[in-house]
Amino acid sequence: MPGQHIVVGGGLAGLTTAMKLAEAGEKVDLFSIVPVKRSHSVCAQGGINGAVNTKGEGDSPAIHFDDSIYGGDFLAHQPPVKGMCDAAPSIIYLFDRMGVMFNRTPEGLLDFRRFGGTKHHRTAFAGATTGQQLLYALDEQVRRYEASGLVRKFEGFEMLSIVQDESGECRGICAIDTRSLEIRAFPADDVMIATGGPGLVFGRSTQSLANTGSAVSACYQQGTTYANGEFIQVHPTAMPGEDKNRLISESIRGEGGRVWTYKDGKPWYFLEEMYPAYGNLVPRDIATRAIYKVVYEMKLGVDGEPLVYLDVSHLDPEELNRKVGGVLEIYEKFAGEDPRKVPMKIFPAMHYSMGGLWVDYTQHTNVKGLFASGECDFQYHGANRLGANSLLSCVYAGQISEPAMVAYAKGHQSSASSKIYDAEVARQREAFDKIYKMDGPENVFSLWRELGDWMTENVTVVRFNAKLKATDDKIMELKDRWGRVGLNDRGKWANQELLFVRHLYNMLELARPITLGALNRNESRGAHYKPDFPERDDQNWLKSTLAHWTSDGPRFSYEPVDVGLIKPRARRYDVDKGAPAKAA
Amino acid sequence: MAEQTITLRIRRQDSPESASYWEEFELPFKANHNVTSMLMEIRRNPITRQGKRTSPVVFEANCLEEVCGACSMVINGRVRQACSALAATVSQDHSVTLEPMSKFPVIRDLWVDRSFMFESLKKAHAWIPIDGTYDLGPGPRVSPETQELAYLFSRCMTCGCCLEACPQVNEHSKFMGAAVIGQVYLMGEHPTGKMHQDERLEALMGIGGIADCGNAQNCVEVCPKGIPLTTAIARVGGQASRKWLRDLFFK
Numbered sequence: 001m002p003g004q005h006i007v008v009g010g011g012l013a014g015l016t017t018a019m020k021l022a023e024a025g026e027k028v029d030l031f032s033i034v035p036v037k038r039s040h041s042v043c044a045q046g047g048i049n050g051a052v053n054t055k056g057e058g059d060s061p062a063i064h065f066d067d068s069i070y071g072g073d074f075l076a077h078q079p080p081v082k083g084m085c086d087a088a089p090s091i092i093y094l095f096d097r098m099g100v101m102f103n104r105t106p107e108g109l110l111d112f113r114r115f116g117g118t119k120h121h122r123t124a125f126a127g128a129t130t131g132q133q134l135l136y137a138l139d140e141q142v143r144r145y146e147a148s149g150l151v152r153k154f155e156g157f158e159m160l161s162i163v164q165d166e167s168g169e170c171r172g173i174c175a176i177d178t179r180s181l182e183i184r185a186f187p188a189d190d191v192m193i194a195t196g197g198p199g200l201v202f203g204r205s206t207q208s209l210a211n212t213g214s215a216v217s218a219c220y221q222q223g224t225t226y227a228n229g230e231f232i233q234v235h236p237t238a239m240p241g242e243d244k245n246r247l248i249s250e251s252i253r254g255e256g257g258r259v260w261t262y263k264d265g266k267p268w269y270f271l272e273e274m275y276p277a278y279g280n281l282v283p284r285d286i287a288t289r290a291i292y293k294v295v296y297e298m299k300l301g302v303d304g305e306p307l308v309y310l311d312v313s314h315l316d317p318e319e320l321n322r323k324v325g326g327v328l329e330i331y332e333k334f335a336g337e338d339p340r341k342v343p344m345k346i347f348p349a350m351h352y353s354m355g356g357l358w359v360d361y362t363q364h365t366n367v368k369g370l371f372a373s374g375e376c377d378f379q380y381h382g383a384n385r386l387g388a389n390s391l392l393s394c395v396y397a398g399q400i401s402e403p404a405m406v407a408y409a410k411g412h413q414s415s416a417s418s419k420i421y422d423a424e425v426a427r428q429r430e431a432f433d434k435i436y437k438m439d440g441p442e443n444v445f446s447l448w449r450e451l452g453d454w455m456t457e458n459v460t461v462v463r464f465n466a467k468l469k470a471t472d473d474k475i476m477e478l479k480d481r482w483g484r485v486g487l488n489d490r491g492k493w494a495n496q497e498l499l500f501v502r503h504l505y506n507m508l509e510l511a512r513p514i515t516l517g518a519l520n521r522n523e524s525r526g527a528h529y530k531p532d533f534p535e536r537d538d539q540n541w542l543k544s545t546l547a548h549w550t551s552d553g554p555r556f557s558y559e560p561v562d563v564g565l566i567k568p569r570a571r572r573y574d575v576d577k578g579a580p581a582k583a584a
Numbered sequence: 585m586a587e588q589t590i591t592l593r594i595r596r597q598d599s600p601e602s603a604s605y606w607e608e609f610e611l612p613f614k615a616n617h618n619v620t621s622m623l624m625e626i627r628r629n630p631i632t633r634q635g636k637r638t639s640p641v642v643f644e645a646n647c648l649e650e651v652c653g654a655c656s657m658v659i660n661g662r663v664r665q666a667c668s669a670l671a672a673t674v675s676q677d678h679s680v681t682l683e684p685m686s687k688f689p690v691i692r693d694l695w696v697d698r699s700f701m702f703e704s705l706k707k708a709h710a711w712i713p714i715d716g717t718y719d720l721g722p723g724p725r726v727s728p729e730t731q732e733l734a735y736l737f738s739r740c741m742t743c744g745c746c747l748e749a750c751p752q753v754n755e756h757s758k759f760m761g762a763a764v765i766g767q768v769y770l771m772g773e774h775p776t777g778k779m780h781q782d783e784r785l786e787a788l789m790g791i792g793g794i795a796d797c798g799n800a801q802n803c804v805e806v807c808p809k810g811i812p813l814t815t816a817i818a819r820v821g822g823q824a825s826r827k828w829l830r831d832l833f834f835k
Contacts, residue, residue, distance in 0.1 A: 023717055034644075035702065037742055038652040096723030099712035099774045101735040108725030126735065132651055133738050140711035147706050155699075179691055208646040242614065243621035243667070244648045322732065326739070330649050333668045334618075399717075445627045445640075488630045489639035493599050494692035497627070497640050 002026045003409025006173055006188040008159045008215055010036025012131070012391060013374025014194035015138035016398025017405075022145035024406055029186060030142070031154045031175055033210050037139050040196050040208040041394070044131025045327050046115060046251035047123035048095075048391040050088030054109055059120040061085045066566060066580040068389060071117040071283050072354070072382025073526035073536060074568040075228065075544070077561060080361050080379050084389075084396040091395050092124045098137040102126050103323065113323065114254045115387040117283040119576070123388040128251055128326035134391055154186075158499065159215045162191060162222055162370060163416075163424045170369035171416040174424045176432075179494050183428050185421035189409035190369040192401060193219060194394075197353045197375040201507045201514065202460070203452015205350035206238050206247040216357060216376045217506035220513070225366045226547045226554075227378035228355035229510075230517035233385055233527050234460050235351035236287035237310050237344075239334060245349030246334055248310060249327045250387040253280040256315050259287070260343075261300050261308045270294055275573045282573045285384045285527040288348040292461050295347075302345055309343035350460055352390065354381040354527065355514070358546055362404035363397050369412060371405060373397035378544070383526020435501050440484030444501050447485065451478055451504075451511060459515050463530050468519040472512060479508050513547035513554045520556060521545065538568055588613040590671055591633060591679040592622060594641055596693045604690075607641075608633040619666035619674065619682065620645050620655055623694075642693040650808060653741030656748070657694050658683040663748040663806055666694075685748045698744050704760040705742075708787040710767040712777045724775035737770035737816065739809045746803035746813060758792035762803035762813040765794055769816035772823065785820070785827050794821055 003026045007018045010032035018028045032039065053059040065085040069078060096102060096110060102124050103111040112121040126133040145151040156178050163172040163185055172187040195215040199207025220226045237252070237259070238245040253259070259280055260267045271290055272279040282290075291308055295301040302308060312320060312328070317340040320328060331339045357365050357372040359379055365372050373394065380393040454474050458467040482505055489497040523537035524530050543558040566580045590613045597604040609626050610633040611617075617625075620643070627640040645655040648667040655666040659674060660681050674680055688696035726734075740763055747753045747761040768784045771777035788794045794817065803813045 020717060034646050034652075034654065035698070035742075037702070038646050038654045040647065040652075042651045042741070043647050043649065090719040093719070093722045094717055097712070097714050097720065097776065099771065099777055101726075101731050101738045101770075101774075103735075104726055104728045104731045106728060108727050110722075126738065129651060129739055132741070136738065137712075140705075141714070141717075143702075143706055144709075144711045144713070147709075208652065209648065210646050241621070241648075242616050243618065243624055246649045326651075330651075333650065334670070336670070336672070443628055445624070449628070488637065491598065491639060494642055494695065496642050 001413065003189045003406060003413065004187070005029070005405055005409060006031065006186060006191045007194060008173065008192065009039070009194035009196060009374065011039035011041035011194060011196055011374060012135055012138060012394035013398045014192065015135070015142050016395045017192050017194060017373060017401055018151055019138060019141045019145065020399055020402035021405065022142070022150040024402060026150070026406060026409070028151045029154060029188065030151055031157045031159055031173070033156070033158050033178065035155045036142070036153070037136065039135060040211055041135040041391070042132040043206065043208060043247060044391050045128045045247060045249035046254065047113065047125035047130045047388045048092060048134065049115065049122050049386070049388040050092040050124060050392065051085065051120070051122055052089045052092060052110065052112065052124070054105070054112060055121045057120050059122055061088065063120065064088060064122060067118045068386055069382065069566050070571055070577055071386040072384050073571050074382065074542065074563060075231070075525060075561060076380060076382030078563060078565040082565060083400070084380055084393060087396055087399070088392055091392060095134055095137055098141060100126055100133045100137045113251060114281060116250050116253070116281045116287070117386040123251070123254065125251065125323070128249055128324040131391055159218065160428045161218045161424060162367070163421055164222065164367070165416050165420050168223065168367065169412070170367050171420060174428050176499070178499060181492060181495060181498070183425055183432070185425050187416065187421060189412050190371065190405050192371045192373060192405065193357065193376055194372070194374045194398070195376050198507070198510055199350060200448070201451065201511050202350040202455045203449055204241070204244050204456070206235055206245055212503040212507055213510045214503045214506040217510040219357060219365070219367070219370065221509055221549050223367055223549065224370060225358040226355070226513050227358035227544050228517070229514040229547055230521055230545060231354035231383050231527050232350060232460060232514065233284055233352040233354060234288045234348045236284055236291055236348050237346040238349035239331065240347050240349070241334065246330055247351065248331060248344060248346055249324065250284070251324050252310060252312060252327060255320065255323050257310055257312045259308060259310055261294055261302060263300055277575050278573045283384055283386060285529070286573055288461055289529060291348055306347050307345040308347070310346045311343035312339060313341055313343060348461065350456060352385055354378065354383065354385055363401035364404060369408065371401050373401055383528060431502070432498070435498055436487065436490060438485050438487050438501065440486045442481050442485045444485045444497065444504055447478055447481060448504050448507070451475070451507065455511060459518055461529065463518050463528065464532065465519055465530070468515055472515050472519065475508055475511050475515065482508060509549070516554055517545045517547060517556070536571070542568065589678065590622070590675050592626070593679060593681045594694070595683040596641065597684070597690050599692060600689055607638060613671065613678065615672045617671035619659060619669040619680065620648055622671065623666070642695050644695045651741060653743030656685060656743045656745055658685060658748070663745045665743065665808055668808070685744055687748050687753050688744060698742070701742050701744060701747070701763060704764040705767060707760070708764050708768050709780070709784050710764065710771055712771060712774055713780055714776070726775065730773055734770055734773040736811055737766045740766055740811055741809070743808065745806045745808060749802035749806040751800050751802070752796050752798045757796060759796035760792045762817060765820050766811055766813050766816040769820050781823065782827055785824050788820065789824050789828065794824055
């Protein structure tokens with residue numbers, strides 16, 4: 001008998017999982033807040049990495065593996081990262097077969113470009129809308145299985161919680177229809193969470209509005225371990241905006257874009273000067289800190305504002321249109337200036353969470369029957385993710401979870417007692433009834449903005465313990481004020497404010513392991529930088545942070561990092577990183 | 585100088601069955617605002633221009649950078665994405681009018697149900713029928729010229745603008761609109777997809793298919809991504825005619 005699986009999230013990770021399960025003849029219920037084709041994966045611009053070595057540079061999956069581990073400052077468990085890099089060429093070929101219109105060489109082969117943290121042309125790309133193209137290819141394959149009846153889609157549904165049996169195993173989910181606001185339980189043999197990152201915890205980020213981290217937070221509050229939450233990637237190049245910070249892809253630098261500002265009245269290409277070996281293609285954490293230094297310490301921001309230039313005006317506009325047209329179009333539409341003619345003005349913005357739900361090497365969380373893949377797992381990027389590795393990790397995690405989920409489901413098909421579903425639905429209804437009655441003075445969207453401002457100011461690029469502590473106090477204050485929210489909309493149909501009240505609560509819960517994880521970690525590693533502890537400290541901190549929810553706040557434990565394949569070495573980008581030394 | 589303001593006139597509707605009504609909101613004018621950021625501002629203080637406390641306006645939005653297609657609506661009478669409608673350029677006499685798209689059922693306020701478009705993609709078999717997802721090596725070679733044209737179509741975000749603007753899409757017709765025709769064209773340009781193009785043409789030769797196109801050419805005018813939809817309609821139309829003739833003589 002085929003297993004019955006639930007996949008929550010319709011981005012690259014969720015759709016890959018759904019496609020693989022359906023291909024194996026399994027039944028899938030696919031849940032997504034937005035129609036899956038509108039998932040945040042569409043925002044990925046630059047490309048997907050795989051050492052296909054079509055440029056005669058001697059690239060190999062082994063070098064991709066070393067670049068990724070080194071780029072992640074040795075915090076990622078190494079075996080899964082190796083598996084991902086080994087599988088990368090075949091993943092790119094699969095998308096090619098599924099019809100993704102990747103850019104081509106004159107011979108009709110896949111073209112590759114350079115990205116940050118590597119010396120090789122390793123990034124396959126479809127213009128500068130690669131995430132969108134990969135997502136659509138998966139969406140089409142899943143639609144094919146939907147037409148044949150193996151996949152049922154629940155779009156416009158929001159997961160509220162997992163349903164656990166007496167022994168704590170996950171036996172399905174509880175979800176709300178965002179239109180009718182009806183709350184129902186959905187049984188399954190196992191569940192995959194693929195709901196993406198927690199960008200909205202930081203208010204304005206490069207992430208989409210659906211990325212509140214709410215489903216992940218719900219799992220965390222139900223006993224799922226959250227790992228390495230303090231590792232938050234701030235992308236060096238985004239357009240600051242009122243509603244979000246719009247990403248300007250790393251591919252702009254991959255194609256020859258240069259970052260500069262004025263010093264002594266002349267353009268100063270500071271990344272090229274500070275990091276001669278990698279120049280504008282240093283990893284994101286390095287570029288972001290350099291921009292912060294130039295703007296805040298040296299006071300050299302453009303017109304005194306927190307902005308620097310990202311310049312492609314010296315490059316051939318036709319070639320730019322072919323390779324990065326999609327990104328330039330976004331800048332042009334939102335800034336009203338043509339970046340082919342005038343330099344873009346950019347600033348770093350919160351972009352990606354390396355941390356996420358703890359999973360084993362088959363994407364299984366510590367809760368039996370609950371799997372996680374994509375940005376919401378912690379597995380593949382260590383302390384800093386390399387550009388164009390995220391699309392890869394989503395697809396790879398989705399692929400390897402399929403056999404594990406099928407095997408797990410085979411052993412767990414005995415139906416659970418209906419009581420556990422009724423109880424969970426009752427618990428969620430009660431929570432919503434309470435929200436309906438909220439009539440205090442606070443506005444939920446204003447509270448959210450306050451949270452975002454605090455998190456962005458204190459828990460992103462430069463971190464100080466006193467400010468992290470103050471931020472945690474602020475989160476507690478906001479939780480208290482959350483209880484005094486007043487609802488402006490008491491409607492019983494498509495009430496977005498009602499749903500957002502719950503989202504904000506979950507964001508506040510998730511903000512704590514992020515902030516306190518950072519407070520605890522007294523070292524600097526990858527994206528986590530403390531001026532008071534400027535060095536990486538392998539003696540004490542070569543370990544993953546594991547946060548466990550309790551009603552008194554997160555409890556922390558640590559697990560050693562599997563560094564059995566590549567021995568940790570100092571991470572520098574002013575000189576060539578050199579070849580890896582084999583671990584003893 | 586008095587602070588500049590901008591007025592949003594919004595057509596609201598509480599549920600699919602209820603009647604619509606107008607509400608107005610006045611906000612301080614900021615040059616870097618766009619329509620979604622203004623709707624987000626209203627959520628923080630949902631009070632009408634007349635001082636009445638009301639519910640926040642319901643709208644669909646996600647990426648906010650015009651790649652997800654979620655926030656399509658009719659702005660000053662023209663369909664487009666709200667996120668890329670900048671306050672500085674969209675306001676007319678310091679006011680902006682927002683309405684839900686009229687060719688799709690309203691869920692609430694500016695949020696509409698576009699599942700019809702996804703159903704059309706299903707009907708048209710708009711996918712490449714691969715043998716399996718296991719490792720079968722590289723895909724077919726594609727010339728850069730083919731890629732460059734096909735890529736334009738691969739950026740269709742199913743946003744619905746082309747259906748909204750099309751006179752042939754209305755309550756009396758089942759016309760599936762230009763978007764799905766563009767996707768069928770795209771699939772037919774891929775070397776593997778080409779092998780199965782007849783299946784897709786079959787769907788487009790039935791009810792609501794390509795014959796319903798009235799050649800108004802509004803679709804290509806309103807497409808936010810500049811997709812050459814009329815080119816696709818002409819070429820897929822040609823493919824369909826050839827298939828019709830082939831079927832006539834050889835079936």
